[in-house]
Amino acid sequence: MSDLRNVSSSPHIRAKFTSSNIMLMVLIALLPASAFGVYNFGLKALLIIITSMATCVLTEYFYEYFMKKPITIGDYSAAVTGLLLALNLPSSVPLWIPVIGGIFAILVVKQVFGGLGQNFMNPALGARCFLLISFTGRMTNFTYDTVTGATPLAVLKSGESVNTWKMFLGTIQGTIGETSVVAIMIGAILLLAIGVINVTIPAYYILSFAVFIIMFGGKGFDIDFVLAHLCGGGLMLGAWFMATDYATSPITQKGRIVYGIILGILTGLFRLFGGSAEGVSYAIIFSNLLVPLIERVTLPTAFGKEKKKA
Incomplete structure (x- = not known):
């Protein structure tokens, strides 16, 4: 009898992080981009961040309270959504924009479909x-240093040259959190170091996008042109902080590779051939919709089972 083993239901192996731990780490990793956004665009950027985060947290709380569901604002996921939404907004938008966006994000995209x-x-x-x-x-009105103008990607799309170094540092027009590659990468390295995210999706996303730009951008292997596209818009913020979202990205290793490549191709298509100079947001949400199919195709065969013959 002493040799009997306890049998329990799966999962038998548990990750060292809880959902709240992961979300808290993401919030911390987003602080450099948030701080630079406030430095770059001023107090209005801070007000937008606070408004967006407060709206998302309160919307989730009141929805769950009135629907008699467990209150989950303590997992920080609503706060992360609010911060990411704010970082994707221009600093010139009125404060009712993040309020509407926050309510839509939590109610329509998250809670209606079951929550986190x-x-x-x-x-x-x-x-x-x-x-x-x-x-x-309002969403395409970008102001930097009290001057309203086109983003570097829009300038690049019109055929003019841009200052890639300024794009790398972030002293340019854009949304609050997307401009500084340096600030974004500080947060991304933190998440990689502690194991919250995996490098596969961002790496294949960035690489496939760069290859697409080289092949179809009309400039060949022009390093300045490629770097400008990599540093411009929401590519880096999207690749490291949104494309890697656990709930909306594939769980299989092959699936992550396919997902990253699709992201790169779609972003390139939208940027080079679309009406807008940007395309990261649409590329990610379209790819999110393909995740169930990607997982179905790339799911490995269970041990001990034979693949079905065609």
Whole structure:
């Protein structure tokens, strides 16, 4: 009898991080980009961040309270959604924009489909695309140093040259959190170091996008042109902080590779051949919709089972 073993249901191996731990680490990793956004765009950027985060947290709380569901705001996922949404907004938008976006992100994209882990697309990007369609003028009005002008990607799309070094540092027009590659990479390295995210999706995303730009950008292997596209817009923020979202990215290793390549191709298509100079948000949410199919195709055969013959 002493040799009997306890038999329990799966999972038998558990990760060292809980959902709240992961979300808290993401919040911390986003602090460099958030701080630079406030430095770059001023107090209005801070107000947008606070408004967006408060809206998402309160929306989740009141929805769960009135629907008599467990209150989950302590897992920090609503706060992460609010911060990511704010970082994807121009600093010139009125404060009611993040309020509408936050409510849409939590209610329509997240809670209606079952809450954390059940959403079919990234809530922050779903809300951003909703705002882009609904309030295009306000969402594409970019101001830097009190001057309103086109983003470097728009300038690049028109055939003019841009300052790649400024794009790398972040002293340019853009949304609050997307401009500084340096600040974004500090947070990304932190998440990689502690094992919260895996390098596969961002690496294949960035690599496939760079190859697409070289092949179809019309400039060949022009390193300045490629670097400008890599540093511009929401590519880095999207690749490291939104494409890697657990709920909306594949769980299989092959699936992550396929997912990253699709992201790169779609972003390249939208940027080079679309009406807008940007395309990261749409590329990610479209790829989110393909995740069930990607997982179905790339799911490995269970041990002890034979593949079905065609």
